Amino acid sequence: MKRRTFLATAAAALATPALGADPPPAPPPAAVDAAFAEWLAAFRLKAIASGLPQQVVERELEGLTPDPRVRGSDRNQPEFSRPFSHYVKRAAGEDRAAIGRRRMAELDAGLGRIEKTYGVPREILVAIWGMESGYGASLGSQDVIRSMATLAADGRRRAFAEDQLLAALRIIASGEWPRERLTGSWAGAMGQTQVIPSNLLSLAVDADGDGRRDVWGSPLDALGSAANLLATSGWARDQGWALEVTAPEGFDFSVTETLKTSLAAWTDLGLVRAGGGGLGSGPGEASLIAPTGFRGPLFLLLPNHFVIRRYNNAVTYAMAGGLLADRIAGRPGLVRDWPEEVPLSLADRMAAQVALQAAGHDVGEPDGVIGLKTRAALRAWQKTQGLPADGYLSPGMITRLRGSPAQPPA
Numbered sequence: 001m002k003r004r005t006f007l008a009t010a011a012a013a014l015a016t017p018a019l020g021a022d023p024p025p026a027p028p029p030a031a032v033d034a035a036f037a038e039w040l041a042a043f044r045l046k047a048i049a050s051g052l053p054q055q056v057v058e059r060e061l062e063g064l065t066p067d068p069r070v071r072g073s074d075r076n077q078p079e080f081s082r083p084f085s086h087y088v089k090r091a092a093g094e095d096r097a098a099i100g101r102r103r104m105a106e107l108d109a110g111l112g113r114i115e116k117t118y119g120v121p122r123e124i125l126v127a128i129w130g131m132e133s134g135y136g137a138s139l140g141s142q143d144v145i146r147s148m149a150t151l152a153a154d155g156r157r158r159a160f161a162e163d164q165l166l167a168a169l170r171i172i173a174s175g176e177w178p179r180e181r182l183t184g185s186w187a188g189a190m191g192q193t194q195v196i197p198s199n200l201l202s203l204a205v206d207a208d209g210d211g212r213r214d215v216w217g218s219p220l221d222a223l224g225s226a227a228n229l230l231a232t233s234g235w236a237r238d239q240g241w242a243l244e245v246t247a248p249e250g251f252d253f254s255v256t257e258t259l260k261t262s263l264a265a266w267t268d269l270g271l272v273r274a275g276g277g278g279l280g281s282g283p284g285e286a287s288l289i290a291p292t293g294f295r296g297p298l299f300l301l302l303p304n305h306f307v308i309r310r311y312n313n314a315v316t317y318a319m320a321g322g323l324l325a326d327r328i329a330g331r332p333g334l335v336r337d338w339p340e341e342v343p344l345s346l347a348d349r350m351a352a353q354v355a356l357q358a359a360g361h362d363v364g365e366p367d368g369v370i371g372l373k374t375r376a377a378l379r380a381w382q383k384t385q386g387l388p389a390d391g392y393l394s395p396g397m398i399t400r401l402r403g404s405p406a407q408p409p410a
Contacts, residue, residue: 191215293392
């Protein structure tokens with residue numbers, strides 16, 4: 001972005017009068033349609049060049065139009081837009097856990113076989129099942145071909161979406177499933193554990209033994225496919241996914257999400273288990289996270305947490321999945337309660353990112369998604385202000401950012 005354009009954008013964002021402002025309007029439909037048509041023409045050639053039968057490509061892409069629901073969903077994913085505690089308490093609530101315990105008991109024998117084969121605990125698999133589709137109650141009905149084409153043409157995740165679109169076309173070309181069966185979420189995930197097309201091709205399994213890999217109709221196929229994905233991604237048998245911890249007075253929270261080290265090293269830094277007790281000395285390295293700030297629950301994330309994120313690369317998702325699994329398994333709840341959080345609008349989040357850029361910190365292109373890069377920038381800024389550098393964006397922190405002077409032009 002040119003300096004003049006950036007400064008104008010920064011001034012507009014910093015001048016936003018109050019929390020909760022509306023986001024800017026979307027581009028006009030005609031511009032979207034033109035961009036989609038241009039992308040589709042190029043992708044058609046790419047698909048044929050990849051070795052897909054031309055007849056299949058032409059038939060499935062004929063008359064394709066963008067789905068306006070997809071772009072809106074992509075820009076407002078609950079894992080990134082909803083306050084952390086709101087998302088986790090809803091996703092890992094007792095009602096969902098109770099259903100999970102019942103479904104786990106119903107599928108006891110099949111889950112036992114899956115657990116033995118892949119080494120992934122049944123409660124983790126059932127938690128993912130509950131989060132992805134409400135235990136099979138909500139599979140999604142959007143055409144995966146159209147959804148992936150919309151995401152690809154939009155450009156933000158073009159490489160991923162094009163890869164998934166090619167995989168969906170290969171599934172159709174193979175004869176395993178027709179297009180009318182390839183329905184799912186706006187993001188192209190399908191079946192009871194929401195498998196993306198490339199993973200359906202390479203990792204889906206026939207866990208119920210009926211000769212088909214049916215992630216839509218068979219809970220065991222869906223759960224077995226999820227287990228295979230997690231095992232292939234490096235799930236460590238007989239290990240947990242996180243530890244709730246407490247930190248000593250004056251702890252340097254700038255190490256959150258950045259320092260990855262052994263449990264013994266974290267013990268040396270003063271961390272202990274929440275409620276008392278040592279951290280142990282398990283294998284692998286752990287990283288610290290303060291998802292609702294230094295006053296909220298703190299966690300050491302173990303290697304298996306990052307394996308869960310291969311399913312959905314959002315900290316909120318993996319945390320909620322792990323906490324739901326613990327609840328399904330009957331483990332004790334958190335020692336420290338979640339704090340009360342205030343939702344932030346897209347405009348608020350973008351304003352914070354622009355303010356951080358104006359203060360000389362790199363957040364990438366401001367998009368309202370408070371991801372790893374934005375949190376790192378916020379921690380760096382907090383440290384310069386003498387604040388606990390936990391990377392947590394609150395309404396009060398946005399107010400402080402708006403009052404912070406911009407970095408002078410170089």
